[in-house]
Amino acid sequence: MIYKRSSALFEEAQQFIPGGVNSPVRAFKAVGGTPIFVKEAKGAYLYDEDGNRLIDYIASWGPLILGHAYEPVINAVIEKAKKGTSFGMPTEIETQLAKLAVSMVPNIDKIRFVNSGTEACMSAVRLARGYTGKDKIIKFAGCYHGHSDSFLIQAGSGAVTFGSPNSPGVTQGTAKDTLLAEYNDLESVKALTTANKEEIAAVIIEPIAGNMGCIIPSDSFIKGLRELCTQEGILLIFDEVMTGFRLGKGGAQEVLGIDADIVTFGKVIGGGLPVGAFAARNEIMAYLAPEGPVYQAGTLSGNPLAMSAGLAMLTELNEHPEVFESLAKKTEYLAKGIEKVLDKHGVVYQMNRLGSMMSVHFTDEPVVDFKSSVKGNNDFFKKYFHGMLNHGVYLPPSAFESYFLNDALSYEDLDATILALDKIAPTLK
Numbered sequence: 001m002i003y004k005r006s007s008a009l010f011e012e013a014q015q016f017i018p019g020g021v022n023s024p025v026r027a028f029k030a031v032g033g034t035p036i037f038v039k040e041a042k043g044a045y046l047y048d049e050d051g052n053r054l055i056d057y058i059a060s061w062g063p064l065i066l067g068h069a070y071e072p073v074i075n076a077v078i079e080k081a082k083k084g085t086s087f088g089m090p091t092e093i094e095t096q097l098a099k100l101a102v103s104m105v106p107n108i109d110k111i112r113f114v115n116s117g118t119e120a121c122m123s124a125v126r127l128a129r130g131y132t133g134k135d136k137i138i139k140f141a142g143c144y145h146g147h148s149d150s151f152l153i154q155a156g157s158g159a160v161t162f163g164s165p166n167s168p169g170v171t172q173g174t175a176k177d178t179l180l181a182e183y184n185d186l187e188s189v190k191a192l193t194t195a196n197k198e199e200i201a202a203v204i205i206e207p208i209a210g211n212m213g214c215i216i217p218s219d220s221f222i223k224g225l226r227e228l229c230t231q232e233g234i235l236l237i238f239d240e241v242m243t244g245f246r247l248g249k250g251g252a253q254e255v256l257g258i259d260a261d262i263v264t265f266g267k268v269i270g271g272g273l274p275v276g277a278f279a280a281r282n283e284i285m286a287y288l289a290p291e292g293p294v295y296q297a298g299t300l301s302g303n304p305l306a307m308s309a310g311l312a313m314l315t316e317l318n319e320h321p322e323v324f325e326s327l328a329k330k331t332e333y334l335a336k337g338i339e340k341v342l343d344k345h346g347v348v349y350q351m352n353r354l355g356s357m358m359s360v361h362f363t364d365e366p367v368v369d370f371k372s373s374v375k376g377n378n379d380f381f382k383k384y385f386h387g388m389l390n391h392g393v394y395l396p397p398s399a400f401e402s403y404f405l406n407d408a409l410s411y412e413d414l415d416a417t418i419l420a421l422d423k424i425a426p427t428l429k
């Protein structure tokens with residue numbers, strides 16, 4: 001494939017935008033090569049600036065669960081835009097989306113809309129701190145909760161006491177309040193709660209991890225985590241920015257059968273427009289301003305265009321919940337097809353999958369946490385990514401990202417993807 005125009009556009013972008021992109025993973029640093037500039041998209045396909053058609057397995061990193069330019073969403077946005085784009089005053093559609101989201105998700109009474117998943121997680125932590133009167137939080141290595149300071153933390157030398165910043169600009173003062181545990185390792189959490197008794201406000205987790213590739217929590221881990229939090233008076237925050245309205249109407253809470261104390265959303269809830277949200281039971285949400293003392297605000301929060309896209313999207317999912325089943329079937333079909341091809345060619349891999357999230361890790365060890373996910377062979381991954389791209393298949397440009405299937409993908413698209421893999425698999429050695 002030719003990427004002449006994309007290359008030229010990237011050159012120009014780099015002169016005016018740091019690294020040429022507005023979010024780092026788009027720059028292809030993990031896989032090398034030139035990022036592809038998109039011209040338009042429809043259904044399961046991206047059309048780039050060089051006229052190539054790509055089968056899309058990312059769908060804008062998750063939001064477009066029904067495919068690109070989905071008509072009911074697009075029409076809702078167009079109609080809304082004609083009536084004004086922002087007021088900074090309450091509108092009825094905010095309540096409509098709130099009511100619908102609360103009806104779909106278990107265990108939440110109220111929801112507050114923000115503009116991104118980052119904002120949602122950042123605000124959820126503030127709310128948890130305000131509610132419990134405690135400062136520290138526990139996060140898991142390899143889980144991503146957006147780019148706010150408290151989450152850009154890696155294991156420090158004294159990991160049991162506190163973490164250390166993993167980006168310049170994050171202060172040591174902030175880092176000391178974020179403790180790091182290992183995914184699927186309840187003992188690592190217990191060690192932290194024991195060493196920091198009565199100091200921990202919340203544990204935040206991706207209930208199904210998607211940011212170190214797809215990783216599924218063991219039943220005993222996630223149940224044990226819930227029990228531990230209840231015993232210790234710690235709020236359990238499920239970051240469902242990725243899983244919410246993707247794994248099912250009720251997201252990971254429903255799939256895992258676990259009630260979280262605070263749930264965060266993003267991606268699907270905005271139908272492709274910038275929306276994030278956090279939600280909880282009445283007693284917790286009552287701490288939020290203006291009802292309570294915990295401050296949180298946003299000029300464009302609950303923006304009518306964003307709300308109309310979210311409302312159209314959630315209405316479709318609520319009325320056609322069979323979509324989740326259809327997506328899971330397509331994902332299973334693709335995963336089985338990929339497994340068959342990789343087995344045939346003797347490529348070593350791990351397939352992790354749940355619902356419409358999946359990832360292929362090029363390692364012979366089960367991938368259950370951050371440590372095991374980084375053991376994947378990144379040279380294989382680069383060849384895999386670029387090989388598939390040359391055959392018109394757009395996979396996540398990093399080994400640490402999950403695929404997000406969308407329901408516009410047809411079985412012909414899946415077959416074409418599996419066939420492409422069969423052609424390139426001999427290079428994965």
Ligand SMILES: *Cc1c(COP(=O)(O)O)cnc(C)c1O
Nearest residue numbers: 116117118144145146241242266
């Ligand atoms: C994408 C993501 C975020 C951050 O959302 P943004 O909208 O990019 O700020 C947070 N948590 C999880 C689990 C995510 O996948």
